[in-house]
Amino acid sequence: xxxxxxxxxxxxxxxxxxxxxxxxxxxxxxxxxxxxxxxxxxxxxxxxxxxxxxxxxxxxxxxxxxxxxxxxxxxxxxxxxxxxxxxxxxxxxxxxxxxxxxxxxxxxxxxxx
Amino acid sequence: xxxxxxxxxxxxxxxxxxxxxxxxxxxxxxxxxxxxxxxxxxxxxxxxxxxxxxxxxxxxxxxxxxxxxxxxxxxxxxxxxxxxxxxxxxxxxxxxxxxxxxxxxxxxxxxx
Numbered sequence: 001x002x003x004x005x006x007x008x009x010x011x012x013x014x015x016x017x018x019x020x021x022x023x024x025x026x027x028x029x030x031x032x033x034x035x036x037x038x039x040x041x042x043x044x045x046x047x048x049x050x051x052x053x054x055x056x057x058x059x060x061x062x063x064x065x066x067x068x069x070x071x072x073x074x075x076x077x078x079x080x081x082x083x084x085x086x087x088x089x090x091x092x093x094x095x096x097x098x099x100x101x102x103x104x105x106x107x108x109x110x111x112x113x
Numbered sequence: 114x115x116x117x118x119x120x121x122x123x124x125x126x127x128x129x130x131x132x133x134x135x136x137x138x139x140x141x142x143x144x145x146x147x148x149x150x151x152x153x154x155x156x157x158x159x160x161x162x163x164x165x166x167x168x169x170x171x172x173x174x175x176x177x178x179x180x181x182x183x184x185x186x187x188x189x190x191x192x193x194x195x196x197x198x199x200x201x202x203x204x205x206x207x208x209x210x211x212x213x214x215x216x217x218x219x220x221x222x223x224x225x
Contacts, residue, residue: 034214036216043203043205043216043217043218043219044154044156044162044205044207044216044219045216046213046214046215046216049212049213049214057212057213058213059213060114093161093162097209099152099164099167099168099173100152100154100162100164100167100207100209101164101167101173103161103162103163104161105161106161
């Protein structure tokens with residue numbers, strides 16, 4: 001199992017960014033997937049979940065601003081981040097649902113002017 | 114949302130010492146299907162978290178058996194029987210019984 005995030009970077013407040021998580025080594029379409037973030041020096045913060053049938057759940061802090069989606073043909077998970085705030089600055093991890101046994105290495109998102 | 118309260122926030126240990134970390138939930142984590150979805154993760158500096166224990170007490174493959182988990186309902190414990198240097202880092206409990214999933218604030222294990 002391998003999960004590789006990409007798409008992070010430095011972005012101004014109010015702008016948008018789209019993260020990707022490329023999955024391999026398992027049947028991607030059969031699993032729900034999570035996005036979890038970690039602000040610098042802080043703990044883990046669950047962000048969003050998408051089921052194998054594309055049902056979604058969001059944390060209150062990102063509801064209405066972030067959108068989780070998936071493309072099973074490309075074995076890829078996405079997170080669209082809109083109306084970014086400084087408090088969204090964090091490492092963003094994708095993780096496979098189930099036991100939280102598989103995580104990517106994470107991608108840094110920095111929101112700053 | 115379910116709140117997971119981990120104690121202590123910091124733990125100082127010597128090599129070989131046995132230690133325990135508590136995770137208390139604001140609601141029962143017993144799912145209607147009979148499973149309790151409470152897991153323990155370890156995050157070493159600069160690394161993503163890794164799974165140690167799932168379903169309260171099941172040891173993830175490849176994890177040393179000095180790690181053990183116990184508990185039920187709202188009270189859970191991770192025990193390390195004989196700390197080794199590689200065990201240093203931050204330990205998190207995470208629940209996936211209820212949506213949204215939630216993490217504890219973490220317990221940092223340091224060398225005394």
